[in-house]
Amino acid sequence: MKLLIDDANINLIKELYDYYPLDGVTTNPSILAKSGRAPYEVLTEIRAFIGEEADLHVQAISRKAEDMIEEAKVIVERLGKNTFVKIPAISEGFKAMKALAAQGVKVTATAIYTPMQGYLAAKCGASYAAPYVNRIDNMGYDGIQVAKDIHDIFLKNGFQTSLLAASFKNSQQVLELCKYGVGAATVGLDVIKAFVNNPAITSAVEAFITDFEKLAGTGNTMLNI
Numbered sequence: 001m002k003l004l005i006d007d008a009n010i011n012l013i014k015e016l017y018d019y020y021p022l023d024g025v026t027t028n029p030s031i032l033a034k035s036g037r038a039p040y041e042v043l044t045e046i047r048a049f050i051g052e053e054a055d056l057h058v059q060a061i062s063r064k065a066e067d068m069i070e071e072a073k074v075i076v077e078r079l080g081k082n083t084f085v086k087i088p089a090i091s092e093g094f095k096a097m098k099a100l101a102a103q104g105v106k107v108t109a110t111a112i113y114t115p116m117q118g119y120l121a122a123k124c125g126a127s128y129a130a131p132y133v134n135r136i137d138n139m140g141y142d143g144i145q146v147a148k149d150i151h152d153i154f155l156k157n158g159f160q161t162s163l164l165a166a167s168f169k170n171s172q173q174v175l176e177l178c179k180y181g182v183g184a185a186t187v188g189l190d191v192i193k194a195f196v197n198n199p200a201i202t203s204a205v206e207a208f209i210t211d212f213e214k215l216a217g218t219g220n221t222m223l224n225i
């Protein structure tokens, strides 16, 4: 499962990349608005930092298919070939997805709340489909199950589309989909940190250091004894 950061804060992206094995960055219009910066300015910085091979997902804003298509081309032109254009999985979006996929533009179908949206996106040739796990949970449905259903639909129908599970609020949600073998998950800072945020882990590591220092002296490591 690929692991991406769902944020557009360049400092935070740099910090997380320093520590964790990450495959790219996803953004949406609300995430860009939160950054408070000019969209292409921050996205160009993110692209320069993650490199041209990493995945960057950027959403088209237009309402009509024809405009989404034009917008998508400019997004890829300005941010590089490994930029996936996020297109909402609505009627106008499906029309745009078909055209863009036919022209070799990589598409991530977004705002997915139902398995049938995932199915249609795959038939349109989207590279990824992004179900909003936590938002679905908050509507009283089972976000994990919706994500699993879409993953199964892709496998059983021989689609090349992968799942890009999104909208996570805790590490258990991510774990469930990791165990299921979905293609990718995009998560925010708090959720990534929560993967290993456990007092038992910290205390086990500290106990090893304390025992070693009792043996070899405070501050010593295997480097200098």
Ligand code: E4P
Pocket: 006, 026, 027, 028, 130, 132, 134, 135, 166, 167, 168, 186
């Ligand atoms: C992906 O980028 C989605 O837009 C995002 O994960 C939605 O997350 P939210 O439900 O926390 O806003």
